Amino acid sequence: FAKNQSELPYAIFNDDMLAENMLRLELGSQLRHSLERDELTLLYQPMIQMCDGTTAGFEALLRWEHPEHGTVSPNTFIPIAESNGLIIEIGRWVLRKACQQAIQWQAEYGRPIMISVNVSVRQLSSSGFVEAVTETLRETQLQPECLKLEVTESFLMQDPESTIELLHQLRRIGLTIGIDDFGTGYSSLSYLHRMPLDILKVDRSFVESMFDSEKNASLIRSILALAKSLELNVVAEGVETQAQLQRLQDLGCHFVQGFYFSHPVKPEAASDLINHRWL
Ligand code: C2E
Ligand code: MG
Ligand code: MG
Ligand code: MG
DSSP states (O other), rough: OOOOGOOSSSSOOOOHHHHHHHHHHHHHHHHHHTTTOHHHHHHEEEEETTTOOOOEEEEEEEEEEEEETEEEEEEHHHHHHHHHHHHHHHHHHHHHHHHHHHHHHHHHHOOOOOEEEEOHHHHHSSSSSHHHHHHHHHHHHGGGEEEEEEEHHHHTTSSSSHHHOOOHHHHHEEETEEEEEEEOOOOOHHHHHHHHSSSSEEOOOHHHHTTOHHHHHHHHHHHHHHHHHHOOOOEEEEOSHHHHHHHHHTOOOOOOOOOOTTTOOOHHHTTTTTOOOOO
């Protein structure tokens, strides 16, 4: 709130804001029960390996099947879960569920399937996170190499020194670490250089605008060059057209993900995509 209310040119709350805040409060308290009521689910979007067109793995994406509001997007409820602390419990559930799914696919299809799990910074920096991951891997028997954690670039840079230490711990366990939404978070190059990362995920906005101008196309080229010098593999997310795929292939991008191949789908539908040849 502004210190001096008279500086405000209009009322603090209008009806829309009031409704939005009510909904937020309502969702926040209902979210507490979503786990026990079995309303959270994971969808899976395939990640395609460019060199041979196979499915390298899946990204697990969370959904809340709300009894009245229908499917609620993680962009809506993850920030709520972060602010009321529920993200810890929800995050652990996501991790366990995704690892269980990966090990089940591996047993069925007889080859390693990579699973990517998004983790928010509040979860990552909570005490006992590394132990919880270790415990989940032990419990599910998933090889650590098959678990990738995706952390948003903007969050990685919030407290880089302690993040570097934490990522080292996770790396020692054997996990793969990816930096999500890359290009939107103002990374400091010196920190980036010191972060133990494996994968750089180019933000969708760069793929979307790659044909708008020569300048935009060269942005992606620069990101790929940067990744190469940091010895990171690159995933392009948000690939929606054949033309984008073609250009990313020419530029030497290692993995692609996007609606052009598949939307995030339920586990049963994802199973059918495991042996699909995409290219
Ligand atoms: P993200 O990790 O960057 O995931 C990519 C988002 O882009 C997903 O949205 C996905 O459905 C969408 N997407 C994939 N391909 C395309 C495409 O070709 N075109 C377009 N327009 N969109 C595409 P979604 O599932 O709504 O997730 C949004 C964000 O919510 C994620 O962004 C991630 O940051 C967060 N999130 C999702 N699941 C979890 C979770 O389990 N834990 C945490 N902490 N965050 C999560
Ligand atoms: Mg992600
Ligand atoms: Mg992303
Ligand atoms: Mg995102």
